[in-house]
Structures are given as C-alpha cells and as structure tokens.
Amino acid sequence: MDTNCQYIPYQQTGFFSKMVIDYLQQDEKIHPFYKHPVSIYGIKAAIEARKATQNHRQILVEVLRKQYAGFALTTSQERNLNNLLLENTFTITTAHQPNIFTGHLYFIYKILHTVKLALDLSATMPENYFVPVFYMGSEDADLDELGHVFVDGEKLTWDTKQTGAVGRMKVDKGLLALIDRMAGRLEALPHGKEIIELFKAAYIIGSTIQQATLHVVNSLFNNVGLLVLIPDNADLKRPFNHVIKRELRERFSHPLVEATAEKMREHYKVQASGRELNLFYLIDDNRERIEFVNSHFEVKSLHLQWTEKDILNEADLYPERFSANVILRGMFQEMILPNIAFIGGGGEVAYWLELKKVFEACEVPYPVIILRNSFLLATQSQINKIEKLGFTIEDFFKSERTLLDTLVKRESKQQLTIENEKQVIIDAYNQIKNFTNKVDATLNDHVASLAVKVEKSLSELEKKMIKAEKKKFNAQALQIHRLKTQLFPENRLQERNANIAEYYSLYGKDLLVGLLEYSLAFEAKLGVVTLPGNPRNID
Numbered sequence: 001m002d003t004n005c006q007y008i009p010y011q012q013t014g015f016f017s018k019m020v021i022d023y024l025q026q027d028e029k030i031h032p033f034y035k036h037p038v039s040i041y042g043i044k045a046a047i048e049a050r051k052a053t054q055n056h057r058q059i060l061v062e063v064l065r066k067q068y069a070g071f072a073l074t075t076s077q078e079r080n081l082n083n084l085l086l087e088n089t090f091t092i093t094t095a096h097q098p099n100i101f102t103g104h105l106y107f108i109y110k111i112l113h114t115v116k117l118a119l120d121l122s123a124t125m126p127e128n129y130f131v132p133v134f135y136m137g138s139e140d141a142d143l144d145e146l147g148h149v150f151v152d153g154e155k156l157t158w159d160t161k162q163t164g165a166v167g168r169m170k171v172d173k174g175l176l177a178l179i180d181r182m183a184g185r186l187e188a189l190p191h192g193k194e195i196i197e198l199f200k201a202a203y204i205i206g207s208t209i210q211q212a213t214l215h216v217v218n219s220l221f222n223n224v225g226l227l228v229l230i231p232d233n234a235d236l237k238r239p240f241n242h243v244i245k246r247e248l249r250e251r252f253s254h255p256l257v258e259a260t261a262e263k264m265r266e267h268y269k270v271q272a273s274g275r276e277l278n279l280f281y282l283i284d285d286n287r288e289r290i291e292f293v294n295s296h297f298e299v300k301s302l303h304l305q306w307t308e309k310d311i312l313n314e315a316d317l318y319p320e321r322f323s324a325n326v327i328l329r330g331m332f333q334e335m336i337l338p339n340i341a342f343i344g345g346g347g348e349v350a351y352w353l354e355l356k357k358v359f360e361a362c363e364v365p366y367p368v369i370i371l372r373n374s375f376l377l378a379t380q381s382q383i384n385k386i387e388k389l390g391f392t393i394e395d396f397f398k399s400e401r402t403l404l405d406t407l408v409k410r411e412s413k414q415q416l417t418i419e420n421e422k423q424v425i426i427d428a429y430n431q432i433k434n435f436t437n438k439v440d441a442t443l444n445d446h447v448a449s450l451a452v453k454v455e456k457s458l459s460e461l462e463k464k465m466i467k468a469e470k471k472k473f474n475a476q477a478l479q480i481h482r483l484k485t486q487l488f489p490e491n492r493l494q495e496r497n498a499n500i501a502e503y504y505s506l507y508g509k510d511l512l513v514g515l516l517e518y519s520l521a522f523e524a525k526l527g528v529v530t531l532p533g534n535p536r537n538i539d
Helices: 018-024 028-033 040-051 057-067 075-083 105-124 173-186 192-202 209-224 234-250 253-264 308-317 326-336 346-352 356-362 380-388 400-411 419-439 441-487 500-507 509-518
Strands: 004-009 089-096 129-136 148-151 154-157 227-229 279-283 286-289 291-293 296-299 304-306 322-324 339-344 368-371 374-379 525-531
Touching: 018 028, 018 346, 018 368, 028 253, 040 339, 040 368, 057 075, 057 227, 057 234, 075 129, 075 209, 075 227, 089 105, 089 326, 105 129, 105 209, 105 339, 105 374, 105 500, 105 509, 129 209, 148 173, 148 500, 154 173, 173 192, 173 500, 192 209, 192 500, 209 227, 209 509, 234 279, 234 308, 234 322, 234 326, 253 326, 253 356, 296 308, 304 308, 322 326, 326 339, 326 356, 339 346, 346 368, 374 380, 380 441, 380 525, 400 441, 419 441, 500 509, 500 525, 509 525
Parallel strands: 089 129, 089 339, 129 227, 339 368, 374 525
Antiparallel strands: 004 525, 148 154, 279 286, 279 322, 291 296, 296 304
C-alpha cells in the first residue's frame, strides 16, 4: 500500500494540555513528578530499578498460558511467553478498557506504539528481551464510555441492561445487532468482510466482553508477539493483596496523591485525586465503591458491611473481589508485570504524574511514562483539496473560523485589515497624551481609556468587514467545513471518534503494517498519514 507520513510536533496541534507539553519538553516545573526521562537513559535506569525488585514471573506466565489456552500461539508469542520467565526480560505496556470493537482509533495506536518500542529496544539492547503487553482494564464499569462505537460517522450504541465490570458482561443479541449494522456499511469495501468476520468470530453469544476483546486484539497483533493480559484474576491479585490490605487499614494513597496534586495546582489544572479509600468491591455483575464510615467498611448498594478484621479476612480469602480504582490500578499493573515503560494518552500521563509518591510508599518501581503516538489519517484526495484551497495539512489543525479568515484575507481584492490605520490613530493618542500631560497629568488615564475604546471599535469594524466579505466565499467555506468535519469530527482529533473497522475495511492489515512502521519510539510527534486515492468517494 502506497502511503507516506509527515510529523507535526504536539505543541503545534493545539490538542494537548500544558502539562503534557511541559512533560514532553522536560520543563523543570514537571521534574518532581516523574522518575525517569523519556529516553534510552530512562529505560536503562528503569531496568536497574526493576532488577532490584521481586517479580512474579512464574504466576504471570501460568495465568497467560491459561488465558491463551483456546488460541494457537504464534512463534513470536511463544518466544515472548518463554522469555518472561527470564530475569533479563522486561515488558513494555499499554492499558485500555475493553471498548466494544476496540472503540476509538487511539486504542490501536497505543498498541502499535507499545510494539514499536519493544522492537526498537530489542534491537538497541540485545542483551535483554522486551515483550509488548496490552493490559486490559476489564474491571471498568463505565458502559456509557465503553459501549459505543462510531462507524462512518454514525454512533452505534450497545443497549443492554447488564451492570458491573464491562469485561465480565456477556455478548447478547443487542451487541450482535450492532455487527449486522456495521456489516451493512462495510462489507462491500475491499476488506470489509474480513473485519466483520473477525468481529463475528470474537463476539459470540454468552462469551464475555473481555474474552471477545482478547480475541480481536490477538487476531490483529499476534504476528508481532503482543501478549494480552486480563488482570481480573485471583492468582494475579494475591501478590497485590498486601497493598489492598494497607489501603483498607490506612487509606494511605489519597493523602499522598492529594499532596502531589496540591503542588501541581501551582502550575496546572489537575485531575481528581481519587477518594479517601481507592478500592471497589467486585462480585458477580457488581463493581461498587467500598467506603469507610463510622469505624466500619460498607458497600451501601449491596447492603454489605464489615469490621476491619472481617474485611481484611475477606481480602485474604477472596482477593479477586477487590478492584483498584484509577489511583491504585497502575501500581497493580506494575507489581504483576516486570515492566519498565508505560505508554498512555494525555489524560493517562497526567494522572500517572500524580502517583509517584504512592509507588514510593509501596516500594514499587515507577516506569518510564511515554505519551502514546497519535495519527491523522487523510486520503490523497483530501490532501489535494486542502492544497487547492491554498493550505497545508498543518494549517488544518487550526479552527474553521481561522482558516476561513485566512483564506478571505488572502483571496479578497478588498482591503480587509486596518492595522496601519489603527497604528496611526494610536500614535495620535500618544501625541495627545504628551499635550495633556503638560496641562494636567491626571488626564493621562482618560486619554489612555479613549485610545483603548477606539482601538477596540476599529478591531470590531475589521471583523465586520471580514464577515461581510466572507459571503463571497461560500463555496470555499463549505469545502473547509466538509474537510474539517471529515478529518476532525466534532472538532476533536480523528482518533477520538473513528473506529479501526472503517479503515481496515478499506486497506486491510497493510494499514496496521504501515502504521507500525510510522510509529515513533521516543520522539513525540503526531503523524499525518496520507492514504492512497479516494476510496470512499469523499466529495
């Protein structure tokens, strides 16, 4: 498949927070909140820290082999599983919830970045082995977030009455109906039947969403050695049990995260820093918050109540019933994996930066935190239309209004800017100020106020002139609107809306091969991938 890719620094896109940009640029304000720099030197330091820590390799491999019992492992997967038992093997990990049909495109981009970094490190540091792992956040209970997908601009939502952890939910007729609706849109495309058949094979009535997600991700990435881990498992949670019990006894995580967040707030907007007790109770189709009230523990919605002694005993007997929330989830991940690098989106990077003290309190190695790769997929036809309008693809990261203003000012035969004239008037007011100052210095403020009012009025006049002239450029305005809607649906990055099925249907697995090639390991830039032709006849 004939494609090409150009890269744009994240700070030029306008879609990333100040905290994330400062982190990428290693601004001194952000230094206290992470352990290792995003570099080969950071990786080496993370390896040394990991070597000094107890790892649970045997348990991990046993769980993975049971999990993959129904699958034929590829050569690279078998090799990676065997290598996980070796002390010089380390994981590169990304994590995501089991969105139906993989959800948005960035689900795929996270995995590709993880694989790319593992491959690059394997070539750079052949004395070690590096295994890419997708950690499935299957205990998440937010079906509103995980239960929909956009295909060709249409939002398809799973209508089910099931509750609790989404990973434990069962495939039902309502979910299969969504596959039929996708088939109606995609099967006529070159590789549409292929992706629809994959979804039909994965999402079988009665199977769980986590099993189906494992099937889909494995089918897409088993050839590059990716291993998928479902952590909703009693054997995996036993090594984490002492942290669960400490959280129950001391509620230690919240004050540590809140202290970090307080320092962050001096410079940044900070996400919520968890709760007093950062654990859920997970049983059957329920995942409910555990609360500490009047010297006892309770889950109100399930009418459960424990003394401290009783709930600690519950944790010993049933570790699988205790589920970490966002504050402790990352530490659970790092305890069960011999991990050295975590790849996440902007929001994930932001909350991981709040967690370093929690890791330190439990003496768990803190990984290198790497912002995942982002891509914009554009057809050659779309690129041609953008260039015909006199813009570059980089320009199209600006707002629709800015683009149209730029086009009108450039193409109009009328004078639409009055900057020179405004400057003349400002200079005149400065001259007046010199006169009034000699008469009465207290008049200076009045003159300055008049100058500001006049400048503001002239700026408003300029905007009205441009607005009036825009009416002559309706055709170009419509083209800009269509292109912006196609490339940035709902004024968001495309990766936060579109689903892989639509693009796979057009280009097949070659698309994944190309995106893996274009994925960067450490360099933080957004890739704009130009895809051949205009296969969907976008006008």
